[in-house]
Amino acid sequence: MKLENHLLSILESLHDAVLVVSKDGTIVYVNTAYSVQFGVPAHKIINRKISEVEPQARILEVLKTGQPLINDYSYLHSLNIHVFANITPLMEKGELIGVVTIMKDISEFYALQEELNRYKTYSTQLEEQLNKRIFSLLESHAPGMRQAVNIAKKVASSDATVLLFGETGVGKEVFARAIHEASPRGDKPFVAINMASLPESLFESELFGFEEGAFTGSRRGGKKGLFELANGGTLFLDEIGELTPFLQAKILRVLQEKSFIKVGGTTTHPLNVRIIAATNKNLQQMMREGKFREDLYYRLNIVPITIPPVRERKQDLPILINNILGELRAKYKKQVTVTQEVYEIFECYDWPGNVRELSNVLERMIAICTKSYFIPEDIPPFVREGTSLNENPVRSTARNDEKAMNLPGIIERTEKEMLEEVLKTSRTRTEAIQKLGISRKAFYRKLKKYNIK
Known part of the structure; x- marks a missing residue:
């Protein structure tokens, strides 16, 4: 069988659209698939110039360069469709005689892609709104706090261990909950453990749980530990710096092996939790003093976040x-x-x-x-009065005595006496402020400075 006698039959049998142009850009052939897919009868397009039908056709580039374009994307304005095409030069005795194009309509795929992109954009907007709501309690105008919140937002989507540093009362658990709620584990449990409140004797049974009969008086059926209760979610280890070296070793082993064994049991249980730890201690100083394990510190300190005080x-x-x-x-x-x-x-x-x-x-x-x-x-x-509950009045008096012998000290003593005198002769503090001719903020700052009650 001579294939050249059957080339048209082969082209007509293809499900992809085929278009052939001569070297002068005249359309000389389209197959049936072209007419069916694009709704263009062959007689309406054959013998027309491709530049007239589609002025920006990629075929023109191949006619000019003689180089093929494979898996080439283009938008056909004349047909309002998106296509992928293989555009190949036809050569005879080394001379370009035309171009054959085999193309596929990808408009449906392209529409689906655009729809997917819209859903992605919508999903991103919803996620941003959700994160804004979740982190609303951590809104701040202070650079240090804003930096801490930004790190928390970035790390929330991962499973990275977070170590929160901050003084007592700065809101470390609020941070931990926000990170949890903004994470893929947000619909799973958030279990907070105050490590300082766990007696060493109950540490393992509370964290790992125990099997039935593990010890005298143990509950029938055993008990789930806090690690198991947090399965799939987030475990918040608060006041991690209060652990004794013995208990630090227990925690380290669980974090390293990502598994634990209940008290009185032999079965290993996988640990599927995200760890967030917190402390108000200087763990680096504690490491230097031998009070905190270096290996545990580096296991926890993957993403450190420092929360500034008020x-x-x-x-x-x-x-x-x-x-x-x-x-x-x-x-x-x-x-x-x-x-x-x-x-x-x-x-x-x-x-x-x-x-x-x-x-x-x-x-x-x-x-x-x-x-x-x-x-x-x-x-x-x-x-x-601008004094904390634990301020030492003796220390304050000593500071005042030191100042009394120099010019700034004399000025301050005079200012203090004036404040006290005006307060005695005024019915309200507002009246005293008006007599002194200073701002309310300056007034209360001076009351704090001189410990005037």
């Missing part, structure tokens, strides 16, 4: 107060607002107990408040 982000006080009051208003069924005067007093206090202390103070205030707004008298004296 005194370093006082510009966030309005946000923090609003978030806390949102819950307290519902709890006490009181709609109480915060005046500028109260804000200014709060800004003069350093909040050594951080967000936890702020929450405690606001709850105390809303409990005793009889108006629709807070007044300075609602604020606990130690906050109003």
Whole structure:
């Protein structure tokens, strides 16, 4: 059989569209598949110039260069379709005599791709909205806090271990919960463990659980440990720096082997949890002192996040107060607002107990408040006077005595005496501020400075 006698039959049998042009760009052939797929009868296109039918046709490039274009994408404006094509030069005795194009309509695929991209964009927008809601309690204007929140957002989607550093009361568990809720494990359990509260004798049974009959008085059927209860979710190890070296070794082994054995059992249980740890200790200093295992530190410190104290982000006080009051208003069924005067007093206090202390103070205030707004008298004296509960008055007096013998000390003593005298002769602090001719913020700063009550 001579194939050349059957070439047209072969072309007509193809399911892909075929178009042939001569070297001058005239369309000399289209197969039946072309007419069927694109709805163009052969007699309406044959003998027409390809440049007239499709001015930007990629075929023109092959006619010009003699180089094939394989798996080439293009959009045919004349047909309003997207196509993939193999465009190959036809050669005879080394001379270009035309071009043959075999093409496939991918418009449906392209439409599906665009639809998928729309869904991806929509999904990304929903995820951003969800993350914004999840991290709303961590909103901040302070650079240090914003950096911490940004790291938390970035790491949330992974399973990387996070180690949170921060003073007592800064909100380490709030951070941990936000990371958990924004993660793929967000619909699984979040189990928080205060490591300092676990007695060494109960450590293994509480964390790993125990089998029935493991010890005298053990519960029938045994008990699931906190590790097992957190399966698939997140395990928050709070106050990790309080663990003894013996218990540190226990935790390290579980983290290394990603499995545990219940007390009284022999079966190994896989550990499928995301670990977030937190501490208010300087773990590096503890390592140097031999109080914290170096291998455990590096196992936990994959992504460290340092949460700044409230005194370093006082510009966030309005946000923090609003978030806390949102819950307290519902709890006490009181709609109480915060005046500028109260804000200014709060800004003069350093909040050594951080967000936890702020929450405690606001709850105390809303409990005793009889108006629709807070007044300075609602604020606990130690906050109003700008001193922490644990400040040493002897140390403060000693500092004042040192200053008394020099010019700045004399100026400060005079200023203090004036403040005390004006306060004695004024009915309210507002009146005292007006007499002194200073701002309210400066007034309370000086009260704090001179420990005037």
